[in-house]
Amino acid sequence: ARTPLPAPRRPGGATVVALRSEPWLERAAALAGELARDRQVVVERAEQVLWDLRLSRSAYWSEEAALLALLTLVHGDRADSAAEWCERLTLDAAERATPTWQAVFQAVRATIAVYQGDLAAAVEQGHLALDLLPAKSWGVAIGLPLSSLVVATTRMGRYDDALRHLSQAVPAAMYESWYGLPFLQARGIHHLATHHHRAALRDFLSCGELQRQWGVQDLGPLPWRAGAAEACIQLGNTDRAKQLVHEQLSRSGAGGGRARGLALRLYAATCAPGRGLQLLNEALELLESAGDRFEQARVLGDMSRLYGEVGEQRRARMLFRQSLHVAKACGAQPLTQELLAGSTDAGTERQPLLPSHEGSVRELTGSEVRVASLAVMGYTNREIAARLYVTPSTVEQHLTRVYRKLNIQRRQDLPSFLWPNASKAG
Known part of the structure; x- marks a missing residue:
């Protein structure tokens, strides 16, 4: 049968x-x-x-x-x-x-x-x-x-x-x-x-x-090395963590996807802030493409911390708010608490926009959305201009119209739900 x-x-x-x-x-x-x-x-x-x-x-x-x-x-x-x-x-x-x-x-x-x-x-x-x-x-x-x-x-x-x-009782097999x-x-x-x-x-x-016993150690789809590396980091064994991450990143076909994003985030944890931010930016793009919001929230939180360490407090605050927004959307309560505990911006958490304001986002033009999304990510007007190949004056004009349409007064009030558009903005 x-x-x-x-x-x-x-x-x-x-x-x-x-x-x-x-x-x-x-x-x-x-x-x-x-x-x-x-x-x-x-x-x-x-x-x-x-x-x-x-x-x-x-x-x-x-x-x-x-x-x-x-x-x-x-x-x-x-x-x-x-x-x-x-x-x-x-x-x-x-x-x-x-x-x-x-x-x-x-x-x-x-x-x-x-x-x-x-x-x-x-x-x-x-x-x-x-x-x-x-x-x-x-x-x-x-x-x-x-x-x-x-x-x-x-x-x-x-x-x-x-x-x-x-x-739950499970079969030994x-x-x-x-x-x-x-x-x-x-x-x-x-x-x-x-x-x-x-x-x-x-x-x-x-x-x-x-997987080694089955002969598929280097081909299995589950990124077990990333989990092992995270455990090693928590145990203080960063050398072993680096080894595991390098093994994951050097695997055939590891040039893209969620597994690479997970590995890059952990690799960033073993690097100096400047290099770590480069790795986290790549990890964020990969995880956005894969659609893994929970891991995106973790990457955003790590980016916020590193930007704070290098003195870019404004960008750190914006990334903190974005990570908090995504963690809450996932229903990830422990991650939300971890982000709040680790941020100096926790006491200034922004109130959500009213539904009418959320509807106003649909009134934004494509150019306004691209500019606002990069502003949410913490880029300066000059940096936004360089990414979009426009002048800083044009960026300022777009932001002025965005503020008016959303009925807000300043950059810090931009809604964090604009952030998913940021990776497509430049």
Whole structure:
């Protein structure tokens, strides 16, 4: 009889390397290798697979192929596309009365929400997946919904809920399957958040060791080195952290995407402020492109701190406000508290604009939005002029019109929700 979920596991007393003979792991390894070599080609191929596949097909691997293609899009920084496909596939599964695959696709939606920083949605989708299919029916695949629930509740500050999910009974074979990797990574994230840094390091290194045993250490899509590097920084071992970050950045295909953005942020933490700001600017662009708002908030907070260290207090304050705005939008309460505790600007937090003022933003011209976005990022009029190839006088005129349309009096009152346009402004 057909198993309801792909469940690569070690047969009998064989070594864990035997996993490499399983179709699911073989496909996952091939996919990871292709992602590392040519991200654009493989994500396009994944979308083509989803277009070609129909859940009504009787082929053994049709649903598994759909799941693998979805995860390809997620790890290929195409979360928006993956979310659209998940919704479509979930509806198809509902029409075919296949609750198992309804649950699986809901679990993938939870994973996507975590990657996008929509923590409340991740919790909702994760619980829905477990409502559709009881935990005992998931087998080794229980690691998929549990990992999203652990990360989301941890980042929301709901540590008791996260611990409850971590305490969920899981099959021992889960740790010998692909589904064990996101679960170990999620547990490592929880350990980091609760200051159990050595335990976190063990979990992240375990992810790497499993992939080494499977022969995909340098190709696996989960950036375990970034988590391990963060744990090392917290333990005061910056040399080991640098080594891990350099390994991540030197990987084949590490020239773009979310994983590189995570590594650059941690690399910046080991550098002097000037070099650190260069790295953080690149990290911010990559994370904006990937759509990871939670990690964007962390980068913005780090940039604020470094600008403060080099004496650029005005830009530091603006970046602090932006990081706070994004962290709150994610529902990341611990990160919000961390930002407030580390900023000298915490007592001057700006009140949100009235809805009528938010509507006024739509009245801004494209040029006004570009100028205002760079002003929100803390650039001076002269710097904005240089980036946009206009005169400082033109910048000043644009800002004057922006202030009038938004009914504000000064640069510091510009709404922080303009900041997502900044990377496209120059």
